[in-house]
Amino acid sequence: MTPEEIKQVNKTDRTKGYTPWKPIVLEQIRTELAQCKKEKAYVLDYGAGVALPHIKLLRKLFPQHHFDAYDCGKNVTDSHVRSLQRDFYDFVFASNVLNILPHAKIVVNVLDEMLDALKGDGILVCNFSSNPRKPWHKLSYRGGSAELFRMLNKRFATVRLLNDNMISPLFGCAYKFT
Numbered sequence: 001m002t003p004e005e006i007k008q009v010n011k012t013d014r015t016k017g018y019t020p021w022k023p024i025v026l027e028q029i030r031t032e033l034a035q036c037k038k039e040k041a042y043v044l045d046y047g048a049g050v051a052l053p054h055i056k057l058l059r060k061l062f063p064q065h066h067f068d069a070y071d072c073g074k075n076v077t078d079s080h081v082r083s084l085q086r087d088f089y090d091f092v093f094a095s096n097v098l099n100i101l102p103h104a105k106i107v108v109n110v111l112d113e114m115l116d117a118l119k120g121d122g123i124l125v126c127n128f129s130s131n132p133r134k135p136w137h138k139l140s141y142r143g144g145s146a147e148l149f150r151m152l153n154k155r156f157a158t159v160r161l162l163n164d165n166m167i168s169p170l171f172g173c174a175y176k177f178t
C-alpha cells in the first residue's frame, strides 16, 4: 500500500470515530474457539485496530489460547506483532478489514498474507461488510462478494458462507492450498 492508502485504511478503525457495526466475525471466532479441541490454539486478529476490542475479550474468555494482533501504519502499537510468521496460526480472523481496503489488488495481497500465516489445517474467518464498503473499492460494484468468494475458493479447499447473506457475507475457510 502507498503511504496515502495506509492513512486511509488506518482512519477506518472505529476507535477513531468510524461508524460501529455488528461484530459478526467476533461471534464466529468465539464459536470456533469454544469448539476447538487444541490445548493451546494460536489466533491472529488481522487488522485488529488500535484498541484491540476483539482480542481483549477473547483473551478473557479463552486464557488458554494465544492471541496476536496485527495492523499497519499508525495503528500499530506495542501490543501488536510487527511481522507475521509463516504457517503459525490455527485461526486467522479479519473483522471489517477486506471491505475497507482501497482496491482489489490490495485484497489479493492481504488474503495471501493471511494465508501464509495460517497453518495447513488452520481456519480463516473474514467478512465483507456492505456497509461500510469504501466507494473507491473496486469490489464495491455489484458482484463484489462473488469476486471475493472466487478469490477465497482459489486459496482454500473449503469456503463456507456462514451467514446466508451474499450482500454482506461472512466466510469461513479451511484447508489452504499451499
Ligand SMILES: C[S@@+](CC[C@H](N)C(=O)[O-])C[C@H]1O[C@@H](n2cnc3c(N)ncnc32)[C@H](O)[C@@H]1O
Pocket: 001, 009, 010, 011, 012, 013, 014, 046, 047, 048, 049, 050, 053, 070, 071, 072, 075, 094, 095, 096, 097, 100, 101, 110
Ligand atoms: C475498519 S478497521 C477494523 C478494526 C477491527 N478489526 C474491528 O473490527 O473493529 C480496519 C483495520 O484494518 C487495518 N488494516 C487495513 N489494511 C491492513 C493491512 N494491509 N495490514 C494490516 N492492517 C490493515 C486498518 O489499519 C484498520 O485498523
